[in-house]
Amino acid sequence: MYKLLSGKELSTVLKEEMKQEVAALVANGARPPHLAAILVGSDGASETYVGHKVKMCDQLGFASTLVRLEADTSEEVLLKKIEELNQQEDLDGFIVQLPLPKHINANKVVMAIDPKKDVDGFHPVNVGRMAQNLPSYLPATPYGIVQLLERNGIETSGKECVVVGRSNIVGSPMSILLAQNAAVGNCTVTLCHSRTKDLAFHTKRADILVVALGKAEFITGDMVKEGVVVIDVGITRVKDETRKSGYRLKGDVKFDEVAAKSSFITPVPGGVGPMTVVSLLKNTLKARKGEIEWV
Amino acid sequence: MYKLLSGKELSTVLKEEMKQEVAALVANGARPPHLAAILVGSDGASETYVGHKVKMCDQLGFASTLVRLEADTSEEVLLKKIEELNQQEDLDGFIVQLPLPKHINANKVVMAIDPKKDVDGFHPVNVGRMAQNLPSYLPATPYGIVQLLERNGIETSGKECVVVGRSNIVGSPMSILLAQNAAVGNCTVTLCHSRTKDLAFHTKRADILVVALGKAEFITGDMVKEGVVVIDVGITRVKDETRKSGYRLKGDVKFDEVAAKSSFITPVPGGVGPMTVVSLLKNTLKARKGEIEWV
Numbered sequence: 271m272y273k274l275l276s277g278k279e280l281s282t283v284l285k286e287e288m289k290q291e292v293a294a295l296v297a298n299g300a301r302p303p304h305l306a307a308i309l310v311g312s313d314g315a316s317e318t319y320v321g322h323k324v325k326m327c328d329q330l331g332f333a334s335t336l337v338r339l340e341a342d343t344s345e346e347v348l349l350k351k352i353e354e355l356n357q358q359e360d361l362d363g364f365i366v367q368l369p370l371p372k373h374i375n376a377n378k379v380v381m382a383i384d385p386k387k388d389v390d391g392f393h394p395v396n397v398g399r400m401a402q403n404l405p406s407y408l409p410a411t412p413y414g415i416v417q418l419l420e421r422n423g424i425e426t427s428g429k430e431c432v433v434v435g436r437s438n439i440v441g442s443p444m445s446i447l448l449a450q451n452a453a454v455g456n457c458t459v460t461l462c463h464s465r466t467k468d469l470a471f472h473t474k475r476a477d478i479l480v481v482a483l484g485k486a487e488f489i490t491g492d493m494v495k496e497g498v499v500v501i502d503v504g505i506t507r508v509k510d511e512t513r514k515s516g517y518r519l520k521g522d523v524k525f526d527e528v529a530a531k532s533s534f535i536t537p538v539p540g541g542v543g544p545m546t547v548v549s550l551l552k553n554t555l556k557a558r559k560g561e562i563e564w565v
Numbered sequence: 566m567y568k569l570l571s572g573k574e575l576s577t578v579l580k581e582e583m584k585q586e587v588a589a590l591v592a593n594g595a596r597p598p599h600l601a602a603i604l605v606g607s608d609g610a611s612e613t614y615v616g617h618k619v620k621m622c623d624q625l626g627f628a629s630t631l632v633r634l635e636a637d638t639s640e641e642v643l644l645k646k647i648e649e650l651n652q653q654e655d656l657d658g659f660i661v662q663l664p665l666p667k668h669i670n671a672n673k674v675v676m677a678i679d680p681k682k683d684v685d686g687f688h689p690v691n692v693g694r695m696a697q698n699l700p701s702y703l704p705a706t707p708y709g710i711v712q713l714l715e716r717n718g719i720e721t722s723g724k725e726c727v728v729v730g731r732s733n734i735v736g737s738p739m740s741i742l743l744a745q746n747a748a749v750g751n752c753t754v755t756l757c758h759s760r761t762k763d764l765a766f767h768t769k770r771a772d773i774l775v776v777a778l779g780k781a782e783f784i785t786g787d788m789v790k791e792g793v794v795v796i797d798v799g800i801t802r803v804k805d806e807t808r809k810s811g812y813r814l815k816g817d818v819k820f821d822e823v824a825a826k827s828s829f830i831t832p833v834p835g836g837v838g839p840m841t842v843v844s845l846l847k848n849t850l851k852a853r854k855g856e857i858e859w860v
Contacts, residue, residue: 377699378860394693401696401741402689402733404672428760436744438697446696446741449731449756458767460755461744465723472753565673 272532274541275418275501281544284417285330288548288555292331295558303558304333305389305551306355306364310348310374311341316367323365326547332554335361345374349382356384362557363389363407365550386564389553392439400443403450405562407553412443414545415480415501416454424478424499424534431457432476434469434489434522440482440503448478469493486520491527500528500535503542567827569836570713570796576839579712580625583843583850587626590853598853599628600684600846601650601659605643605669606636611662618660621842627849630656640669644677651679657852658684658702660845681859684848687734695738698745700857702848707738709840710775710796711749719773719794719829726752727771729764729784729817735777735798743773764788781815786822795823795830798837 292302305327307320320336327334337351348366355364364387370376380388385395391409399406408416419426431448435441445461448454462472473479473493481489482503494500504522521538529535536542556562587597600622602615615631622629632646643661650659659682665671675683680690686704694701703711714721726743730736740756743749757767768774768788776784777798789795799817816833824830831837851857 375860381860394691394697394699395689396693397696398689398691398693401692401737404689428762430762436746442696442741442744445744445756446737449737449740449758451731451758451760456758456760458755458757458761460753461740462753463744463746463751465746465751466753467723467725565670565676 272529273422273534275422275499275534275536276540277414277418277536277542277544278540280418280421281548283421284548284552285326288551289330291555296331301360302331302333303363303551303554304335304361305554306335306337306358306361308337308339308348308351308355308364308366310339310343310367311371313369316369320367323547323550326551330551332551335364341371343371343374345378348374348379352379352382356382356387361387363387363554365390386562387557389550389557391553397443401446403452405564407556407562408447408549409439409443410546410549410553411440411482411503411542412447413549413552414542415444415503416447417549418501418536418542418545419478419499420454422534426454426478427456429457429477430475431459431478431480432462432472433459433480433482434462434473435482435484435503436461436463437482441480444480444482448480481522483522485522487522487524489523489528491524491531494528494531496531497533498528498531500532501542502536502538505538505543567824568717568829570717570794570829570831571835572709572713572831572837572839573835575713575716576843578716579843579847580621583846584625586850591626596655597626597628598658598846598849599630599656600849601630601632601653601656603632603634603643603646603650603659603661605634605638605662606666608664611664615662618842618845621846625846627846630659636666638666638669640673643669643674647674647677651677651682656682658682658849660685681857682852684845684852686848692738696741698747700859702851702857703742703844704734704738705841705844705848706735706777706798706837707742708844708847709837710739710798711742712844713796713831713837713840714773714794715749717829721749721773722751724752724772725770726754726773726775727757727767728754728775728777729757729768730777730779730798731756731758732777736775739775739777743775776817778817780817782817782819784818784823786819786826789823789826791826792828793823793826795827796837797831797833800833800838 391407396406433445448457449459478499480501486506502521502523507517510518686702691701728740743752744754773794775796781801797816797818802812805813
């Protein structure tokens with residue numbers, strides 16, 4: 271019988287931990303952690319994501335600032351705003367909500383953020399330090415997965431880990447992190463992607479399988495072995511007339527079939543998803559405490 | 566019958582190409598590429614390496630500057646020198662020869678180099694941009710291996726690649742590069758290391774095997790399959806009384822046994838080794854030409 275790796279449960283625990291830590295800071299007369307978000311334009315999904323982040327800041331006692339800029343804001347004005355936030359002393363970290371309007375060069379924008387305030391972990395300095403196994407802000411989804419493995423006591427050392435999908439925000443950093451000499455790490459990692467010739471050969475031999483493809487129910491029961499630990503990062507809306515919303519959310523894994531063979535598996539929704547905003551706030555708290563040793 | 570992947574030959578070709586390119590630059594009235602090296606103290610091996618780099622600059626028509634600092638130079642003085650070189654307009658790139666004396670924090674030093682002049686590719690900005698598949702200076706050994714594969718017309722897309730060794734300067738970047746969507750890339754990559762439980766299982770299924778362990782003749786014939794492409798990064802001195810020098814150089818691969826099953830294999834010496842300094846100079850030439858698009 272499999273055990274659920276519930277991000278819903280773990281995120282609640284982590285939120286409670288942070289809430290207490292912030293309360294203790296404030297009780298000692300210190301200012302709370304402060305996160306800002308820059309939102310350019312008013313994309314629906316981005317509004318939702320940013321709103322969710324602000325709300326969680328409120329819940330945990332973080333200060334938050336939402337900087338709204340018009341959709342036609344020039345790159346120059348955005349870069350100026352970033353420089354302002356870089357310099358703002360009572361601000362611990364900030365994010366620029368992606369995607370940005372097409373007239374703005376997203377790489378240039380990310381490069382402009384002070385790495386020490388880049389709590390999204392997207393600046394090349396943070397990515398590079400992560401790849402060099404130096405202290406850094408980990409991007410939210412990989413950091414969330416690391417915590418799910420750690421807090422559920424899943425041994426990773428010496429395990430065969432297969433990562434499916436090589437995106438910059440999930441697959442690639444996960445493959446790097448899990449191979450490193452670290453508490454959650456020391457796996458023999460194989461990174462699979464669209465050019466992989468025999469995907470099932472690899473998924474079938476995985477002790478730990480991380481799937482981040484964005485293809486609903488792509489991994490079927492015959493593609494995994496007994497006892498596998500499954501981390502399903504995918505989340506796709508699939509039409510479902512029986513639901514009031516008209517859709518349901520599916521992961522990259524065909525849940526019932528794969529769960530039947532798993533030792534641990536993340537549900538979708540309620541698995542990796544709830545861990546991401548919590549991880550962003552954990553980075554912000556780290557920034558507030560000056561926990562990262564930059565040199 | 567295997568074909569040798571000769572870095573000795575290829576480096577000669579690449580040097581000739583660069584020499585002509587620099588001559589053309591100079592003929593057009595432009596200044597030649599200019600590389601500087603900072604050497605702190607007088608470690609024997611470091612002297613040899615730096616001397617080799619300066620000599621190659623001379624051969625190819627590059628300008629070079631060797632900055633010698635005493636072994637007891639303070640971190641502060643070294644950082645000041647780096648800032649000077651960062652600002653020097655007629656200098657395209659520079660390196661700080663490692664290792665540094667123990668009283669100096671090497672991470673701090675590398676972080677102080679302007680990434681645009683970091684032709685060693687060790688600054689986190691370059692490592693991070695590499696990991697994000699953005700234009701960057703690749704570190705010398707991985708860059709040399711990429712060129713060996715490319716110039717010998719070895720197909721990598723869809724191949725099973727196994728990298729043995731997870732060092733920051735070879736194994737880890739090689740595993741990242743070969744998995745990316747790039748001309749030399751698109752492999753399914755497995756990164757193995759000291760915690761890997763069944764190394765031979767992986768090496769035996771590799772289409773392309775990159776070994777960077779530093780253990781003489783560790784990979785034996787029974788550990789590879791017929792037709793494998795072998796990149797041997799190791800180079801270890803092994804005692805040999807029959808040689809005037811008293812030693813011979815061995816790779817990580819037991820050459821005769823493994824070569825007998827290989828389609829391509831790098832010799833040691835004369836394989837990966839000669840490619841590294843050439844790659845450093847290629848980065849310097851790129852810097853001179855402003856080839857890297859940083860945003």
